[in-house]
Amino acid sequence: MTQTPLSPTDRSTVQRGKKRAVTDRSVLHAILDDGLICHLSTVIGGSPVVLPTGYGRDGDTLYVHGSTGALSLRTASAGIEVCVAVTLVDGIVYARSVFHHSMNYRSAVVHGTAVPVTDPDAKWHALEVITEHLAPGSWEHAREPNTKEMAQTAVLAIDLTEAAVKVRSGPPGDDDADVEAGVAWAGVLPLHQVWGEPVSCELLPEGVEVPPHVSKRGVR
Amino acid sequence: MTQTPLSPTDRSTVQRGKKRAVTDRSVLHAILDDGLICHLSTVIGGSPVVLPTGYGRDGDTLYVHGSTGALSLRTASAGIEVCVAVTLVDGIVYARSVFHHSMNYRSAVVHGTAVPVTDPDAKWHALEVITEHLAPGSWEHAREPNTKEMAQTAVLAIDLTEAAVKVRSGPPGDDDADVEAGVAWAGVLPLHQVWGEPVSCELLPEGVEVPPHVSKRGVR
Secondary structure, three states: OOOOOOOOOOOOOOOOOHHHEEOOHHHHHHHHHHOOEEEEEEEEOOEEEEEEEEOEEEOOEEEEEHHHHHHHHHHHOOOOEEEEEEEEEEEEEEOOEOOOOEEEEEEEEEEEEEEEOOOHHHHHHHHHHHHHHHOOOHHHHOEOOOHHHHHHOOEEEEEOOOEEEEEEOOOOOOOHHHHHHOOOOOEEEEEEEEEOOOEEOOOOOOOOOOOHHHHOOOOO | OOOOOOOOOOOOOOOOOHHHEEOOHHHHHHHHHHOOEEEEEEEEOOEEEEEEEEOEEEOOEEEEEHHHHHHHHHHHOOOOEEEEEEEEEEEEEEOOEOOOOEEEEEEEEEEEEEEEOOOHHHHHHHHHHHHHHHOOOHHHHOEOOOHHHHHHOOEEEEEOOOEEEEEEOOOOOOOHHHHHHOOOOOEEEEEEEEEOOOEEOOOOOOOOOOOHHHHOOOOO
C-alpha cells in the first residue's frame, strides 16, 4: 500500500531537532494508537486555546467528539483550523550536563481542519472508533447510544495528511569533553504507563465479575 | 497565605462539566507539579500551533525553555498570547452505557502571555526550576550550564493567574435505568505512571553506580 509521506507543508516540517524527525506514516499511526488523549488547539477570538480530549483513529482520519471539547469544539464545528498533538513520554534522559538533559518521547502534531461528521452512519462509526480507542471492547459490551445521546454528541473529523512526527530514544547526547571528564552519572530512567486493578462500581449486583476486555486490557 | 482564586475571566471559567471545575489554587499547583510535560499553544499566522515541552513551576510562574519549543517558542518570545495545558490521566471510566464512558483525570489550562526571561540571574533560576522539575537532583549533580549554553537557551515565563482546573474522579455516572437493568459491567481501570529500572549510559566508566536522586526517584 502506498502511503502519503508526512510533512508535505512548511509548517509541518520539523524545524528543530531534525535528526528526531520521522517521515514514515506508520510511526504516526502507532503514536496515535498508543496515546489515550490528544491536546486539541484552536484559535478563538484571535487567542490560542488548547484542551485535552479523547480521540480515535481510523485510517488517516482522527475523530474527536463533543462531550469533551466545550467551547473550543463548538467553534471548530464551524470548520476552522485545528492543531492536535499526541505525546508519549518514554523516559527521562539524564545527561552529564544540565544542558543535554532531555526526554525520550514519541510525538505527533497534526495540522488540519476539523469537519463535523453529520451523516448518521458515519457518526455512528466515528463514535465506535472513539469508544474502542478509549475502552476496547466497550462498544460491544455496553449499551449502545440512543437517539437522544446521539443528538447530544458532536463528532469532528480531522484528516491526518499534514503531520509532524518526532521520536527521541536512547542515551544522552553529551559533549565529548563531559564524557571524558566523567562529571556525572548519565543514562535513562524509563517511564511506563501501567493499568492498576479494576475497581468495580459499588452499584453493581453482587457477584458480577470484571469482564476480560477490562481485566486483560493490553499493556500501554 | 491568601491565594488568588482561579478563573477570574470568562474564558478561563469552565463552561462544560461545571461539577468538575475546581477553584482551589493549590490543586492547580499540585497538577503542575505532578505533570512532566505541558502542551503549549500559540497562534502563528492566524493558525493554531500546539507543541509538547518540558516546564517548571515556581510559585505562580510557569517556566518553559527554548530547546523544545522551536517556531512556536520563538514567536512567543515577542510577547504573544499562549495557552498551556497539563493533563494527568488517572484511569478509564467504564460505564454501563457507551455514552457515559469517560476518564478520570486532572487538568489545568492556563491562559497567559509568554514573557522572555532575559535577566541573567532570573534566567539561571528559571533553568534550575525547569531542570529540577524534569530531573530532581540534576541541577546539583550534573555540570551546570556554561555561557555558550545559556546564550543558546531561551526561557519564557507565564503567569498562572488565569487558569481553568478540572478534576474527575470516582465511578461512572450512569443513568438510573441502566444501573437497574444491569446492562453491563461498570467501574474504573486505574492508570499509573511508574519508573522502570535506570539504564546507565554505556560510555560511563565501569563501576559507576546509579545515584539515589535517580534510583530512588519518587513515584509519579
